[in-house]
Amino acid sequence: MTLIKNIQIxxxxxxxxxxxxxxxxxxxxxxxxxxxxxxxxxxxxxGVSRGPVREAARELEGxxxxxxRPRQGFYVTDYTPKEIxxxxxxxxxxxxxxxxxxxxxxDTALYAEILADIDTIDTSGKLEFANxxxxxRTRMSAHLNNRFLAGQIQSLHRHFFIxxxxxxxxxxxxxxxxxxxxxRKFWSxxxxxxxxxxxxxxxxxxxxxxxxxxPRFEEPRQTTG
Numbered sequence: 141m142t143l144i145k146n147i148q149i150x151x152x153x154x155x156x157x158x159x160x161x162x163x164x165x166x167x168x169x170x171x172x173x174x175x176x177x178x179x180x181x182x183x184x185x186x187g188v189s190r191g192p193v194r195e196a197a198r199e200l201e202g203x204x205x206x207x208x209r210p211r212q213g214f215y216v217t218d219y220t221p222k223e224i225x226x227x228x229x230x231x232x233x234x235x236x237x238x239x240x241x242x243x244x245x246x247d248t249a250l251y252a253e254i255l256a257d258i259d260t261i262d263t264s265g266k267l268e269f270a271n272x273x274x275x276x277r278t279r280m281s282a283h284l285n286n287r288f289l290a291g292q293i294q295s296l297h298r299h300f301f302i303x304x305x306x307x308x309x310x311x312x313x314x315x316x317x318x319x320x321x322x323x324r325k326f327w328s329x330x331x332x333x334x335x336x337x338x339x340x341x342x343x344x345x346x347x348x349x350x351x352x353x354x355p356r357f358e359e360p361r362q363t364t365g
Contacts (some may be wrong), residue, residue, distance in 0.1 A: 158196040162177075239330075241286050263317070
């Protein structure tokens with residue numbers, strides 16, 4: 141019985157690792173929007189059977205990163221402008237819930253710790269920044285008291301990780317610094333106990349990026365920069 145449990149745990153961890161690898165392949169542009177996953181080829185590349193690859197694909201489907209089609213397999217999600225707008229609308233709702241969770245269950249010492257953690261975000265390149273920002277946001281959401289809320293926020297940030305990877309906008313460096321600056325303003329407001337300002341910072345930021353990003357998913361997608 142112990143052996144069976146160990147095998148199950150190992151299988152779960154393997155599918156999670158493969159899921160992370162698939163996310164990186166999408167972020168790097170190796171797996172493109174609308175592309176079908178070749179489970180056989182991926183299994184050979186990872187040195188595993190098709191089972192863990194399929195399990196990882198199901199998990200990413202649950203996060204909205206992949207979609208499945210009957211008798212055809214899994215495909216990389218290709219976002220529409222409406223779906224992008226929906227993501228930012230959901231972000232505004234979740235941001236408000238996140239602030240209330242922190243306000244109720246945390247303190248300024250934690251806010252200051254998260255504020256200092258912003259310095260670890262890597263701006264040396266587009267993919268490095270996307271990975272580092274996702275890691276920062278994952279660490280941040282791990283402090284939430286409501287675990288269901290934390291899971292929803294992590295799922296949303298995985299979507300934004302993919303969305304940012306699909307874009308090739310001009311002024312990439314400026315965009316990275318705007319994101320970091322927003323994080324600094326938000327967590328500085330939290331440290332100061334100015335929750336209303338914190339709400340406004342995230343609300344205005346989501347509105348800004350919705351206006352900027354959603355039109356970029358009209359066909360043909362922008363490839364400048």
